[in-house]
Ligand code: ADP
């Protein structure tokens with residue numbers, strides 16, 4: 481939806497004369513570094529073109545009223561002067577959470593009328609949840625005439641996701657959504673919460689393909705993987721008390737501990753420690769413009785997620801295996817937590833159109849579904865945009 485169309489829709493709902501402001505909040509895709517964030521490791525995401533966009537205007541009372549074009553019959557309403565708690569509709573928890581965290585920080589807020597539209601699919605593994613939290617926060621801050629740096633804002637929004645959505649996520653999603661930079665991916669050290677921006681040249685294109693897979697197991701499996709990593713950490717801590725997370729363990733140490741760890745814990749640990757190395761190596765290869773080597777690291781990441789971490793599914797494997805056979809593809813892997821969601825591929829710009837058409841046809845022939853797909857540049861993180 482254009483900002484003009486959104487403005488029209490906003491006035492139809494809320495009336496009044498004063499123009500709303502617009503906040504664009506992007507989704508994200510992670511190029512490499514999967515299941516490393518909660519192990520104090522490294523990730524390499526970028527903010528993408530699909531986004532949520534909020535039209536927002538200050539009210540002269542303490543009410544926050546939010547509507548989404550996705551749920552036109554389910555507005556969200558609460559008061560800034562009452563305790564903010566989770567409730568129905570469920571989508572409102574992303575708004576409530578973000579506002580509650582700003583309020584808890586003591587930020588002086590004002591009431592808001594808000595209408596949210598999106599090009600970012602909800603629940604598609606591209607972090608629409610973080611886009612909602614960070615976008616809402618940016619709108620509330622702007623209306624109140626307050627500022628906040630992106631990194632502390634990301635931490636507040638992560639807390640909102642934990643406490644209001646019940647998802648114990650790492651720090652990656654909210655950080656890239658809040659602090660993304662156009663034309664750049666972000667190497668993020670999840671221990672120190674320090675981003676380093678890496679330019680993404682015009683000579684390479686990022687393509688996202690949705691596996692269309694739906695696997696309800698995913699939630700329990702995420703918690704299980706986190707436990708399995710903790711089991712690994714407990715072992716290495718006994719050997720070396722300085723170990724706080726798998727971040728502090730090398731592949732050589734994991735290999736040496738194969739018998740002691742047992743097959744399952746060994747493979748989980750091996751994924752995390754090798755994935756951290758791949759993520760750092762990927763940053764170097766990208767800097768050097770060596771997309772072939774960067775792409776091989778993506779394939780290796782996928783193999784590790786499939787075989788050692790066991791979070792892939794046949795649809796994701798098929799997309800990656802197919803990408804390998806197509807022209808102009810440097811690398812491909814599942815992205816996100818796994819079990820469903822998308823693959824991300826690095827593709828030569830001239831090959832992108834054919835790549836997207838071919839992979840869709842081949843996937844359709846196998847699974848009978850037309851996979852949602854798009855090419856995207858890296859964009860800025862969430863912020864107020866002009867009309
Ligand atoms: P993901 O972050 O991978 O997109 P989540 O399950 O974490 O998936 O978050 C999706 C939820 O976020 C949706 O179920 C909905 O509650 C909320 N959401 C996302 N986009 C919107 C939107 N445009 N309007 C209202 N709610 C949204």
Ligand code: MG
Pocket residue numbers: 607608609610
């Ligand atoms: Mg999410």
